[in-house]
Amino acid sequence: MNRFKKILSLKGFPIKKAQKEFESILEISDADFPNYDEKRRERILDFHLKSNSNYSKFIQQTHYNSWDEIPVMTKADLQKPLGERLSKGFKKSKVFVNKTSGSSGHPFIFAKDKYAHALTWAHIIWLYQQHGIDVNSSFEARFYGIPKDVVGYKKERLKDLLANRHRFDIFDLSENNLHKFLKLFQEKPFDYINGYTSSIVLFAKFLREQQTVLSSVCPSLKVCITTSEMLFDEDRKLLENQLGIPVVNEYGASELDVIAFENPRGEWQINTKTIYVEIVDADGYALPYGEEGDVVITSLYNKAHPFIRYQIGDRGVIDEKSTPKTQILKSLTGRTNEFVILPSGKKVPALSFYYVTKSVIEDSGQVKEIKIVQEDLTKFVIQYKATGELEESQKQKMTKAIETYLEKGLTIVFERKDELERSESGKLKQFTSRLDS
The missing domain is CATH 3.40.50.12780 (ANL, N-terminal domain)
Structure with missing residues (x-):
């Protein structure tokens, strides 16, 4: 063997x-x-x-x-x-x-x-x-x-x-x-x-x-x-x-x-x-x-x-x-290849958010869906569907993970929603960049 x-x-x-x-x-x-x-x-x-x-x-x-x-x-x-x-x-x-x-x-x-x-x-x-x-x-x-x-x-x-x-x-x-x-x-x-x-x-x-x-x-x-x-x-x-x-x-x-x-x-x-x-x-x-x-x-x-x-x-x-x-x-x-563009000029794969969201994926199953929207170079909106509001400690944990995997100085906004927006095909895209628009 x-x-x-x-x-x-x-x-x-x-x-x-x-x-x-x-x-x-x-x-x-x-x-x-x-x-x-x-x-x-x-x-x-x-x-x-x-x-x-x-x-x-x-x-x-x-x-x-x-x-x-x-x-x-x-x-x-x-x-x-x-x-x-x-x-x-x-x-x-x-x-x-x-x-x-x-x-x-x-x-x-x-x-x-x-x-x-x-x-x-x-x-x-x-x-x-x-x-x-x-x-x-x-x-x-x-x-x-x-x-x-x-x-x-x-x-x-x-x-x-x-x-x-x-x-x-x-x-x-x-x-x-x-x-x-x-x-x-x-x-x-x-x-x-x-x-x-x-x-x-x-x-x-x-x-x-x-x-x-x-x-x-x-x-x-x-x-x-x-x-x-x-x-x-x-x-x-x-x-x-x-x-x-x-x-x-x-x-x-x-x-x-x-x-x-x-x-x-x-x-x-x-x-x-x-x-x-x-x-x-x-x-x-x-x-x-x-x-x-x-x-x-x-x-x-x-x-x-x-x-x-x-x-x-x-x-x-x-x-x-x-x-x-x-x-x-x-x-x-399905499965498109996208990058997150950061103020420093650094590029990271959108799949990097796996390591960010992992910090709040708990066995409790509280978080049902997550979607990250990059509004501009510095602002990221984390939309989530969950059985309850994320605790402040969970938000801090995710923010810290973003600083670790991406970079510091970013604005992170959390939005809890009843339903997350989907594409015409019905697929939920975890990362969306609005930089082009």
Whole structure:
């Protein structure tokens, strides 16, 4: 067993067993897959109906004539204390617990049982292997955020060390810092880039200004994996030109798994191994391939916490040439890449607000939705929907976090609202800048 798998095992994730089951899933024939998939859905639904009282209350009925009739869950349905949402026999101390990024404006804490999380890793290991990346030995250039509190920071740096990756500081994408990024690529033999689309695109624009192709100064680079935000065609061309390597687009959700990942043929292949993906209409009925609707996902192995017909907040289309086992995501609507522009001239990704809002995302589930509006260079309005007013201590905590992750001297205004404004598509955008207007 290699180092990476050994670390997972030591942390209680049965990766060896998970990989064995994952390999058996790969072997299911196209002809047998529909029946196999239906049985997995029935099995996880039956488990949560019997073992999860919160889900039983939500679903209300115990029998449905078809899968389409099962109610669609939203993130708002899950914003209550985690202890109330766990299935019988599972404790918070014995499961994988994490927070969603809140990039959609609906932050909440979730749980996965350790076997389900191990299956997620088995899937990721397999996906990366398709592009010549070994998660155990390949050296990663990581364009992600990092907590700035001492304990959280040291914990992430230790994880980076054990996972053989270097994390770039995307909270400061000034020209001076981008020069430092380039110098690191000249000095270190990175195998691949992985991170937020917007940050990597900004770095590529810097490379274009420097008239530099990254692979010419870092010839060990093989591939770039973009995630968390939309990758537009124009940005893809920029990345391919300035990085000098293939670009692989990932679509995922921390509470679930990778949802779709570009295969070596350039197709955005949907994960049919550990989740069940549907495109549904406004009434929750599955649409035919080729039609656009809401993305709804069922986690097929997570027994600790139900995600059954869970609406992720995006809209998409499954390609007409898809089959039950091999589905291709034709298009996706959602997740735009934006930056916060500060008085000092510093640019930070809008996703930085994940680390700001995290400071008030409590297990109580008090805060239901958050939206940040930049009114001008110095003024930020934090709009929130909650069961009660934020306490002064919570506001101070968030203000301090903004000073830590962005900069000092900003005007922060808090507004509690009954409902937050949404786009025409109904999507809640966590960050909106009014600088252009």
